[in-house]
């Protein structure tokens with residue numbers, strides 16, 4: 001008997017007239033992710049998206065894992081198809097959900113009929129299947145309010161499906177419904193989480209990374225690309241813009257006060273990111289900043305970096321504690337890579353006593369010693385683009 005997947009839509013069911021657009025995007029995103037696991041049919045009925053293998057050799061397990069990372073899906077379950085007959089449905093439930101039925105203490109059956117010509121009503125079907133399962137698994141009690149296990153039966157046009165409760169999906173909205181943003185991705189814990197959170201809201205996320213060869217190693221850059229690769233199952237195809245940053249850092253060291261070094265450097269990062277984003281039609285930047293985490297993340301410091309930005313800066317982890325960010329990093333699988341011990345360009349030339357309350361005027365004064373525009377243009381011209389496919 002065939003096994004299929006059922007994806008339950010999340011927040012997008014609230015989208016009223018736009019909903020069709022969200023559903024189409026969700027199905028398109030699902031299809032692109034499923035390609036490498038074989039041939040699958042994807043269609044939507046009544047706010048559930050069905051994923052059905054079309055051939056024997058499909059990698060169902062791989063596809064299941066991939067759908068667990070698809071934004072827009074609130075919950076997902078595996079379901080078994082069977083003929084539209086009440087006893088076939090009972091037999092299917094006994095076999096397919098046998099382990100779960102043996103392991104549970106209480107249960108109930110919930111039925112849905114899309115095919116209104118089916119001889120039993122939903123209530124009659126639930127009662128029949130429930131009675132038969134109760135006979136087969138007499139240790140179970142029926143609990144219609146808080147059952148440990150709910151056996152779901154769906155009678156559709158050509159066949160019926162049996163499944164247990166859905167598992168939690170990735171949540172959010174389908175990527176592609178929320179515009180485009182450019183995320184400043186370092187090798188740390190926070191920025192991969194920030195990128196993931198914005199993609200979760202349906203935004204297409206490209207990445208930008210600044211590296212300072214030879215002060216930072218090729219391994220440090222590779223680590224950031226690895227982090228971006230870990231995000232691709234969530235974000236979909238993405239581009240990492242790798243910016244040579246050494247020249248700017250050397251100029252800053254030569255010409256500017258040491259205590260302002262970090263914040264001046266961050267203003268250059270923002271200028272370059274804005275230039276890249278605008279050139280590529282992106283509408284916002286994303287960073288992994290969190291208030292008060294380090295000297296460059298005070299409100300004053302953020303005001304100084306915002307002052308050179310021509311686009312909104314999204315900071316999704318701004319109010320999160322480090323521990324909360326770490327929890328998300330573990331959940332999405334980036335934590336282990338983030339803690340690998342490679343240096344970041346921010347840690348090169350770190351001032352001993354960074355100014356925690358910098359003023360825009362001081363920074364503008366310090367920048368008079370530099371040809372800001374030329375340095376930005378030179379860095380942008382040196383960008384290497386790495387495309388990461390699904």
Ligand code: ATP
Nearest residue numbers: 184185186188189190191208209210287288289346
């Ligand atoms: P993370 O854990 O994300 O590295 P952090 O706590 O180390 O953050 P900072 O080093 O101050 O914080 O960086 C703040 C933000 O600036 C990062 O979250 C990231 O968005 C951006 N950033 C820092 N360094 C780089 C870099 N080398 N390339 C791209 N973005 C960077």
Ligand code: MG
Nearest residue numbers: 186188344346
């Ligand atoms: Mg960092």
